[in-house]
Amino acid sequence: MSNIEIPLSVNTNSRPSDLRITDIRFTDIVDAPMHCTLMKIYTNQGLVGLGEVRDGASRTYAEMLKSRILGENPCEIDKIFRRIKQFGGPARQAGGVCGIEIALWDLAGKAYGVPVYQMLGGKFRNKIRIYCDTDVSGKHTGKDMGEALKKRMEMGFTFLKMDLGIGILHNEKGALCAPLGFLQEPQENWEKNKGDDPLVKKYARNRNYDYYNIAHPFTGIHITEKGFDILEQYVADVRSVIGYEIPLAIDHFGHICVEDCIKLCRRIEKYNIAWAEDLIPWQYTDQYVRLRNSTTVPICTGEDIYLKEGFKPLFEKGGLSVIHPDLLSSGGILENKKIGDMAQDYGVAMAIHMAESPVTCMAAVHSVAATENFLALENHSVDVDWWDDIVIRSGSNGKLVQNGYISVSDKPGLGIDDYNDEVLKEHLNPKFPELWASTDMWNDEWSHDRVWS
Numbered sequence: 007m008s009n010i011e012i013p014l015s016v017n018t019n020s021r022p023s024d025l026r027i028t029d030i031r032f033t034d035i036v037d038a039p040m041h042c043t044l045m046k047i048y049t050n051q052g053l054v055g056l057g058e059v060r061d062g063a064s065r066t067y068a069e070m071l072k073s074r075i076l077g078e079n080p081c082e083i084d085k086i087f088r089r090i091k092q093f094g095g096p097a098r099q100a101g102g103v104c105g106i107e108i109a110l111w112d113l114a115g116k117a118y119g120v121p122v123y124q125m126l127g128g129k130f131r132n133k134i135r136i137y138c139d140t141d142v143s144g145k146h147t148g149k150d151m152g153e154a155l156k157k158r159m160e161m162g163f164t165f166l167k168m169d170l171g172i173g174i175l176h177n178e179k180g181a182l183c184a185p186l187g188f189l190q191e192p193q194e195n196w197e198k199n200k201g202d203d204p205l206v207k208k209y210a211r212n213r214n215y216d217y218y219n220i221a222h223p224f225t226g227i228h229i230t231e232k233g234f235d236i237l238e239q240y241v242a243d244v245r246s247v248i249g250y251e252i253p254l255a256i257d258h259f260g261h262i263c264v265e266d267c268i269k270l271c272r273r274i275e276k277y278n279i280a281w282a283e284d285l286i287p288w289q290y291t292d293q294y295v296r297l298r299n300s301t302t303v304p305i306c307t308g309e310d311i312y313l314k315e316g317f318k319p320l321f322e323k324g325g326l327s328v329i330h331p332d333l334l335s336s337g338g339i340l341e342n343k344k345i346g347d348m349a350q351d352y353g354v355a356m357a358i359h360m361a362e363s364p365v366t367c368m369a370a371v372h373s374v375a376a377t378e379n380f381l382a383l384e385n386h387s388v389d390v391d392w393w394d395d396i397v398i399r400s401g402s403n404g405k406l407v408q409n410g411y412i413s414v415s416d417k418p419g420l421g422i423d424d425y426n427d428e429v430l431k432e433h434l435n436p437k438f439p440e441l442w443a444s445t446d447m448w449n450d451e452w453s454h455d456r457v458w459s
Contacts, residue, residue: 022081022117026050030072030106031442032065033425034435035363039390041435042363043068043101044425046442047080047109053116055080056397056422057109060101060334061361065438067093067102072448074455075106080113083340091337092457096288097310100335107338108369108420115419122369122420126343126376133411134371135381137165138388139257139361148240152247155254158388162409165253165280165382168244170237170270172229172260181233185226192217222261222286223293229266238273245277253280253382255306255357264293271301281306281328281357288316294325306330309359313337314345321352328381332359334366339373346377355379361386364397364406368420375414383412396430398423 029048034041040061045068047055059068071090078086087107094103111122123129138158142151155166175181182189195217198210229237241256248254256279259267267285274282281304286293288307298305304327311317312335320326329349336342346356356379358370367385374380385407387393394405400423406412415421427441434441 022114023079024051025053025079025081025113025117027075027078027080029445030068030075031445032059032068032438033430033441034065034438035396035430035433036435037390037433038363038393038396039387040361043105044363044365044396044430045105045109046425047075047106047113049080049113051117053113054424055109055111055113055116056365056420056425057105057107057112058334058362058366059105060098060332063098063101063334067099068105069102069445069448070451071102071106072445073451076449080110081117083107083110083114086110087338087340091313092455094312094337096312096316097335100312100337104334104336104338107340108333108366111339111369111372112419112422119418121414121416121418122339122372123375123414126340126372129375129414130378130380131375131414133413134374134383135165136163136385136407136410136412137167137255137357137382138163138385139167139169141169148243149247151240152244155244155248159248159252161388162411164410165255166248167255167257167280167283167384169258170240170256170274171258172227172233172262174240175229175233175236178233178236181230181236183228183230188226220261223263223290225261225263227260227262229262229270234269234273237270241274241277241279250278254278255280255283257283259285264290264297267297268300271297271303271305275302279303281330283307283330284309288320291319291323291325294320295323298325298327304328306357308332308336310335313341314348317345317348321348321354324352326354328355328357330357330359332361333370333373334362339369342370342373343377346374346379350379355381357381358383360384364394364399365420365422365425367406367412368415368422371412371414372420392429392433395426398426 028050031046033044042061043059043065045057074090090103094100115122140154142154151168192214195210195214199207264286283306288311306328308329309332333342349356360367360370370383
């Protein structure tokens with residue numbers, strides 16, 4: 007028997023060095039407000055790590071990685087991440103890699119009895135500023151949006167975001183210019199999708215898949231002067247309600263070219279915009295440089311960029327004022343901190359995109375608590391009254407978000423005990439009606455993964 011003493015804070019049946027991954031399982035829920043794939047990684051010592059695949063992604067992205075992590079020590083996070091990161095990609099394609107990375111940090115923290123932020127080097131702040139993306143459904147005005155945002159302020163939020171999409175201009179005669187019939191194509195395809203012929207339905211669905219994957223420079227959609235007038239008035243009306251002292255970020259502009267983005271940004275400069283987000287696809291580095299150099303509105307992107315290598319060209323060429331990664335696309339907890347640190351070297355601030363469960367939210371909290379140049383973290387579930395109940399947090403004091411902030415937890419790992427199965431049962435995705443179903447079919451999935459000869 008060894009004479010080495012184990013610290014009392016270490017939660018272990020043997021030793022963290024003997025911890026091994028034994029299983030990985032999933033539960034899919036809907037309306038949170040997104041479709042979310044929740045994850046558990048099990049070990050030989052009874053510790054369970056919580057993770058999640060990015061909103062709207064496929065659980066297959068994580069399932070296919072099971073055979074690559076079985077038998078491994080989950081505390082060897084960087085080693086496992088370097089093994090599996092080749093299977094991730096931009097946006098939702100990264101969901102499996104990042105979800106596993108988050109669960110590994112949760113396991114390591116639970117094994118050693120420390121919060122994740124401490125393993126990242128400690129924290130810069132004790133609480134995390136939250137902003138909530140705010141939607142107003144149906145046909146509405148800037149005043150309506152302003153009133154919705156004002157209610158957020160009354161809830162204690164100190165940072166706001168809204169959409170300013172070309173959807174506002176649909177059915178406004180003379181506001182949009184596009185190839186005739188192009189703007190109507192999606193609705194026509196959805197009508198075809200209502201029929202009984204499965205091949206016709208599949209074909210119609212694929213046509214809309216193609217339609218929505220046309221990148222901004224290639225749609226041929228332009229905003230007319232009338233359209234710009236309407237959008238500018240919308241922002242002015244919002245500011246007339248909420249005032250000018252609170253930051254207001256803007257997202258979801260629509261698939262328009264960089265020239266129209268420049269025109270729109272110049273129109274709204276006077277309204278004190280915190281940032282304009284994802285105006286064009288993140289891959290077009292030179293267009294981002296042109297956009298940033300053409301307006302005083304801070305330019306932001308990043309929720310679909312994978313790994314720090316994906317951000318580097320935008321930093322080096324000076325295309326951004328703010329980055330906006332999502333931990334379930336950027337690479338997870340540690341990679342996201344590395345991205346934030348690299349952004350700081352270029353004088354770029356970091357906000358965080360988050361439209362998932364409290365597990366990913368807390369993963370982001372720990373990551374940004376340890377990152378100096380952080381601005382604000384999104385919560386897209388403020389209006390989902392059961393969102394907090396997705397998880398169990400023993401000893402917690404009410405809701406996770408309180409008066410516009412989340413306190414950084416000192417509990418081991420992410421600070422969450424487990425998922426709440428009783429709540430999950432009420433919101434299961436009908437396509438996956440079983441909680442934590444067996445994934446044994448993925449135990450021995452194999453390929454020759456080496457990417458060099």
